[in-house]
Amino acid sequence: MKKQRAFEDFVHGIFLFLGLVTVGFVLLITVYLVIAGIPAIREIGILNFLFNIKWASTASEPSYGILPFILTSVYGTAGAIILGVPVGFLTSVYLAKLAPEKIRTVVSGAVSLLAGIPSVVYGLVGMMVLVPGIRRLFHIPDGASLFAAIIVLAIMILPSIINVSITALEAVPREYEDASLALGATPVETYFRVSVPAAKSGIAAAVVLGVGRAIGEAMAVMMVSGNAPNMPELFGSVRFLTTAVASEMSYSSGLQRQALFSIALVLFLFIMLINAALNFFLKRSKE
Amino acid sequence: MNEIIKVTDLNLWYGAAQALRHVNLNIPEKTITALIGPSGCGKSTFLKTLNRMNDLIPNVRISGEILYKGQDIFARDVDVNLLRKEIGMVFQKPNPFPMSVYDNIAYGPRTHGIKSRARLDDIVEQSLKDAAIWDEIKNRLKKNALGLSGGQQQRLCIARALAVEPQVLLMDEPTSALDPISTSKIEELCMQLKEKYTIITVTHNMQQAVRISDKTAFFLLGELVEFGDTEKIFSNPADKRTEDYITGRFG
Missing domain, CATH: 1.20.5 (Single alpha-helices involved in coiled-coils or other helix-helix interfaces)
Known part of the structure; x- marks a missing residue:
């Protein structure tokens, strides 16, 4: 015993x-x-x-202002959310509620694959296809821009948004939907007026998760954003918080190197904030 | 008496399993009909066929005819959503939407195009009054419906069904999840409602069938064994199987 x-x-x-x-x-x-x-x-x-809006870490009189990076990260993430959330959300409603079994299998498989593609591959495809495409389409000297980064990020956050939203939508009790249908509502009405509101905390969690993925991504955006420390412009070359650390780390020294750690700290605080929000929504969706 | 629903030779299969066999049944208007029988006898399946909720289950096959006010409900040009507006349903487990009491009741009318706030206010009040719950919750219309007790939730669901002005109310064991006091309130309510509505209710509770129903239909293994006045079914059943069931010999 x-x-x-x-x-x-x-x-x-x-x-x-x-x-x-x-x-x-x-x-x-x-x-x-x-x-x-x-x-x-x-x-x-x-x-x-x-x-300070000027980052000139290697100048003879160096300036260490990271506002351009902060704003670029915020704008880039916001842009990715604006493009990615509607697509991801509607896809999840379709897959969770409407899609026939066969289509569902194919599309879910594709979504999982999308999640598994390494970010450097996103960057590579973005660099070879998206950047020249933007240059030609908008007649600008260089397509590597905030806009290109936003599109790449929007695609990269799709799997998280879709998968978490599907889980939330599938957890909606069947009884709610039956009640709505029995009142004479059509299936689509039912999904948007009953299922989605019932799953709203879970869907909010999906969006926050997407924000977290977007703000933390470095490799893919570095390859398509041009990487110049400018204040953000949609079609200008920009640098994110993540890429600011990554691009100078290998040759930095002294205060410059210390400042890179400070950038990482700022990024870390953003992520913490986002995680707190995520936990809040996940907890609420369980209740 | 006018017959609002006429069922002729109804058969239903779930895949290869036949759940209803040659059911013939006419339901008179403004009465309460109780469907009784042991679990799995097809009474709930029959109920859900009347508002075509069975359409949602894959691999269901139906033959036969159901006429609602003379109209074949399986006809190609029938709008299922309008049919379900006419033939409302209350489920076994109270299932209010996770929204306010007001929005629960207003959901149906809004679905059918009513937007005027004043009209909705009237409908909400009238439906809750008809479901005998207005006095209890008139001060809590903005509160989440999930905060109500089980019995209140079920009466709310009845009010929600009434709000789209149905002609028929289908009830699938509406009191089986409730305590005795809530149950008797729902039964009383049913007796009041039959002045205006035709009610068809599935019940496992024999006493309940006797207390509230005018007609009783006894199902066994997908077959309608006997259908007639409740009084006669329970005092002098024509079929030996009905007698065995209501006297508690099986089921």
């Missing part, structure tokens, strides 16, 4: 330890980013760092 108990406790201990490993990594990254990110912010001054 006693031995059994000891074994149980031992296994519990192992599981607890493994669980704590994950927590440990999160803590480690947080602490490291804060420690590494604070010095440059101190030296540059937080207002100057966040709101």
